[in-house]
Amino acid sequence: MGRHRGAEPHEQRRPRGRVRAGAVDQVEPKTVDDGGSSGDGDAAGVGDAAAAAGAAPGDGATSPTTAPPHPDGSGHGAARTAPRTGPTPVHTPAQPGPDAIASARALTKVYGAGETQVRALDGVDVDLARGSLTAVMGPSGSGKSTLMHCLAGLDSPTSGSVVVDGVEISRMSQRQLTKLRRTRIGFVFQAYNLVPTLTAAENIRLPLDIARRPVDKARFDAVVRAVGLEDRLHHRPSELSGGQQQRVACARALIAEPSVVFADEPTGNLDSRSAAEVLGFLRRSVDELGHSVVMVTHEPSAAAYAHRVLFLADGRLEAELLHPDEAGILAAIGELSAARERRQAGSTGTTGAAGTAVITPADGDGAR
Numbered sequence: 567m568g569r570h571r572g573a574e575p576h577e578q579r580r581p582r583g584r585v586r587a588g589a590v591d592q593v594e595p596k597t598v599d600d601g602g603s604s605g606d607g608d609a610a611g612v613g614d615a616a617a618a619a620g621a622a623p624g625d626g627a628t629s630p631t632t633a634p635p636h637p638d639g640s641g642h643g644a645a646r647t648a649p650r651t652g653p654t655p656v657h658t659p660a661q662p663g664p665d666a667i668a669s670a671r672a673l674t675k676v677y678g679a680g681e682t683q684v685r686a687l688d689g690v691d692v693d694l695a696r697g698s699l700t701a702v703m704g705p706s707g708s709g710k711s712t713l714m715h716c717l718a719g720l721d722s723p724t725s726g727s728v729v730v731d732g733v734e735i736s737r738m739s740q741r742q743l744t745k746l747r748r749t750r751i752g753f754v755f756q757a758y759n760l761v762p763t764l765t766a767a768e769n770i771r772l773p774l775d776i777a778r779r780p781v782d783k784a785r786f787d788a789v790v791r792a793v794g795l796e797d798r799l800h801h802r803p804s805e806l807s808g809g810q811q812q813r814v815a816c817a818r819a820l821i822a823e824p825s826v827v828f829a830d831e832p833t834g835n836l837d838s839r840s841a842a843e844v845l846g847f848l849r850r851s852v853d854e855l856g857h858s859v860v861m862v863t864h865e866p867s868a869a870a871y872a873h874r875v876l877f878l879a880d881g882r883l884e885a886e887l888l889h890p891d892e893a894g895i896l897a898a899i900g901e902l903s904a905a906r907e908r909r910q911a912g913s914t915g916t917t918g919a920a921g922t923a924v925i926t927p928a929d930g931d932g933a934r
């Protein structure tokens with residue numbers, strides 16, 4: 567996946583400080599079996615419709631503003647006053663507070679059994695703030711998608727609890743989870759998952775149509791305006807660029823006013839300009855429309871749009887970074903990776919490169 571070099575998301579102020587990461591003991595074997603995983607097809611109320619191929623960027627569509635206004639941690643445009651810090655351990659209270667839109671406690675997910683067993687999540691405690699954009703990063707196989715799927719009710723945890731908007735979902739039946747996803751959760755996937763035979767407007771309305779809920783015209787117009795698709799509403803996905811298709815998917819995720827939107831690599835298929843448009847929209851949907859968004863990404867430039875970045879490694883929450891910018895995220899990835907290498911070298915008794923690793927996105931730690 568190429569790196570995005572879109573519009574600078576915000577004023578850059580590089581965080582400083584040392585990593586005080588939590589323990590990450592070892593790399594688990596990465597084995598894929600059929601764990602009855604995610605994606606039961608109704609996530610966005612549209613099944614798993616094949617995405618139309620993204621067309622070239624720069625097609626003249628109305629572009630949403632590309633830069634988030636104030637990614638300062640306050641989330642609502644206040645002047646940044648707090649000094650920035652580097653990544654720090656994640657301290658999660660015993661009970662989720664009212665500000666949490668989604669929470670996990672002791673969240674564990676084990677796939678398979680015996681020698682092929684994989685502990686994809688290993689006791690994750692986290693609160694995701696209401697009215698905030700949270701990015702989840704980590705090396706490939708660290709458990710990002712599994713965490714998102716468990717939080718979104720797409721996958722069932724092996725143990726632990728998940729609360730979404732005040733409702734405990736980890737022991738819900740499939741029927742209850744389906745209803746929850748339709749009513750409280752919005753999804754944006756890397757592959758757009760638009761229905762190719764429907765127009766943009768019909769795709770946006772689909773979750774409401776499936777739920778047999780009326781379309782509030784004012785809400786529809788506001789969402790369409792926010793994603794800048796007023797002049798593309800009657801086009802089918804194949805007539806839209808990749809960025810436009812993903813903006814349709816974002817509008818579809820938001821039309822039903824979900825409690826929280828989960829976005830899995832939403833810019834993974836996009837060029838830098840389209841990525842900036844989509845990320846700018848996701849950020850504005852939080853800052854201006856009051857939504858809550860959780861986004862899995864490998865891209866430091868994408869994570870820089872978030873209020874908070876969570877770093878996963880080996881199924882555990884390793885650290886978090888508040889008030890992130892791209893340089894600070896890159897620095898954090900390097901520090902966390904070096905700390906892991908030091909721990910591994912310590913546990914195996916080897917010496918040498920530990921502590922000297924320089925990790926770039928292309929190295930696959932935090933970015934593919």
Ligand SMILES: Nc1ncnc2c1ncn2[C@@H]1O[C@H](COP(=O)(O)OP(=O)(O)OP(=O)(O)O)[C@@H](O)[C@H]1O
Binds near residue numbers: 598600602677712713
């Ligand atoms: N259905 C499954 N069956 C068996 N193992 C699985 C399954 N789904 C995920 N895993 C394993 O769980 C671990 C975490 O996977 P997950 O997809 O959550 O990681 P990720 O951080 O999202 O990775 P990537 O960045 O590569 O998408 C990996 O070792 C993966 O191989």
